[in-house]
Amino acid sequence: MFGLRADILCYASAMMLRIGADGMVIEHFWTIEPVEYTMEGLFTRTAIGINGQWPIPGIEATIGDTLVIHATNKLNEPTSLHSHGLFQNGTVFYDGAYMVSECGIAPNSSFTYRIPLQQAGTYWIHSHSKQQSTDGLRTSLVIRDPREQYEFDEEIILTLQDWFRQPAHEMLKQFRSPDPRVRFTPAVPYGIIGGECANRKRILFKPNRTYRLRLINIGSSFDFHFSIASHVLRLIEVDGVLVCERLTHGVTVGVGQRASVLVTALNSTDHNYEFRADMYTDLLQMPRYNPLNYTGVVQYSEEASLKSDTCERWLCINDLDLEPLDGELALEPTTFISLDAYSGVFSDQTFRHSFNNHSYAPPKIPTALTALSMATQERAYDPAVYGPQTNAYVLRHMDVVQITLTNHDYYSHPFHLHGHTFQIIEVGSLRSRQSKLSMNSPVRRDTFVLKGGHYAILRFRADNPGVWLFHCHINWHIDLGLAMTFVEAPELIPKVPEMLRENCIAQGIPTGGSNEQDNEPTPYTDQFESYDPPSGWKLVSYFLNGNYDTIEE
Incomplete structure (x- = not known):
C-alpha cells in the first residue's frame, strides 16, 4: 500500500498509536478579547481573538505532551475553551462545555486548562459558550506522533472557515423567528482558508515531494469540498483516526470534521494548479451562492501557467467504505x-x-x-x-x-x-x-x-x-x-x-x-417541519454529496 511503511500492516496495533516518550509542557497564555478584523478590504467587524490577534494562531504539540492554556476572559460575558476531538480521559472538567463541565470563565477572570495529550491527530479548539465560535474564537490543534504510520516529507495545516459580516447574536435572533421568511433569509459568508482570503491562498509544492494536508473545518455552518486539479488525494485520517489509505479526487469536510490527505507533487514545474475549497450548505435557499466556489493555487513556480479542473462533479469517499488502521471490529451493543x-x-x-x-x-x-x-x-x-x-x-x-x-x-x-x-x-x-x-x-x-x-x-x-x-x-x-x-x-x-x-x-x-x-x-407538534422540503426549495448538498469516488486502488 503506497505511503504506508513496509514494516507496518494495515491493521497496525492500536497501542502503537498512543505510545510517546515523556513529553513537554506546551504552555500558552491567552487573553480572550475583542479584535477588529478587516476582511481583505471588504468590511471590518469585531472578532473574538487571542492576545489582540485574529485569525488565531494554531497550537502544535506531540503525543505525550501536556497542553496548558492559561485563559483570561476580557469579554463582557462568560467564555470557555473546548478541545474538539480530545477524549479528556480523567480531565472532563477541562472539556470546556459551558454549563455542562464548567460554569464558564467569568468576565475579568481566568482559568487554566491542563490537558495530557493522549491522542495524536488533527483537532481544533473553540469556544463552547453561546455563539463565540462563530464570532472567531476558534483555531487548529495538531498533535503529532513520533512514530508516524504513514510517510510524507512535509505537512501543511489548512483551516477552512466561513466568516459572516453580521455578528452571531444578530443572526441567531433571525434564526429563532417562527416566520420562515425571516428565518431563512440568506446569510452569505466569505471563505477563509489557512488564515487568508480563500481566493488568494497559495500552497507551495516542490516536485516529487509528498505532502500531508490537514484539512480542518473550524467554521460554523458551511461544509467544504476540497480538491486539487490533476492531483490524486490519498485519504489517511478522519477526525483524529488513522484509516487504511483510500484514493480520491476530493474530500468533503463537514462542520467540525477533519481529514488528512497525502498528495505527491508532480515531477515538473511547468504548471501551477488550481485547488478548490468550495463551500455549500442545504440550510438556506441561495440560488446564486450555493455552492460558493473558492479557488486557490498550488504553486510549483512563480512563472508557471495555471491549470484548472474542467470536471464539475464533486467526488468523495463514503464514510462506510473507510476502515480504521487499527482494525477494531464492530462493537456488540448492550x-x-x-x-x-x-x-x-x-x-x-x-x-x-x-x-x-x-x-x-x-x-x-x-x-x-x-x-x-x-x-x-x-x-x-x-x-x-x-x-x-x-x-x-x-x-x-x-x-x-x-x-x-x-x-x-x-x-x-x-x-x-x-x-x-x-x-x-x-x-x-x-x-x-x-x-x-x-x-x-x-x-x-x-x-x-x-x-x-x-x-x-x-x-x-x-x-x-x-x-x-x-x-x-x-x-x-x-x-x-x-x-x-x-x-x-x-x-x-x-x-x-x-x-x-x-x-x-x-x-x-x-x-x-x-x-x-x-x-x-x-413543541407545537403540528408545526414540526419534516424532511419534505417546502415548495420550490432547491437542495444542493444531496446531489453534491451523492457522487462517491470510483478511483481504483
Missing part, C-alpha cells in the same frame, strides 16, 4: 438509545430544534457538578435530577451504546460526540428505505454528517467517566436546542479543580445540587 431530530415552533413562540421533543438549554447548575453531588445521595443515575432540558441519559461504566439517530429535517446535521469516537454502523434513507452497512471494521469519527430524511446507527463504548454532550455542530442548531447529554459512570467522575469552583462562585452559580425543577418549552 444499551440502545433512539434519538429523533426535529425542528419547529415551540410554546415560547420561537423556532427550535430538539431530540425526542426536548429542546436543549443550559441548566442552572453544570451537569457534571450535579452528577458529583447526586452521587453522594445515590441519585446520580436518576435522569430527572439533571433537568428535562438537558435530555440526559445515564450510562454505566463500559456500556456499549447503540444510538439510532434519525434526522427528520430536510437539511443535514453534523453530529458531534464529546469524549469519544463512535463507530458508524449503518446509514439509510427514510424515504427509499435503502441502507448501507459498514465493513466488519467500521470507521470511527467524532463528527458525522447525517443528511435530511436519513438515519444512522452509531456505537461507542462508555469507557470515559464524565458528562459528554452530543449535538449538532452547526452553531445555530446547538443554540436552538439540538443537543443532549450523556452522564457516564457518575460515581467515577474525578475531582473538580478548585479554580473551576471559583469561577462558579464568582457568577453566583451553585457548585452542586439538582436541576430537576428547571422548566423547558414544549
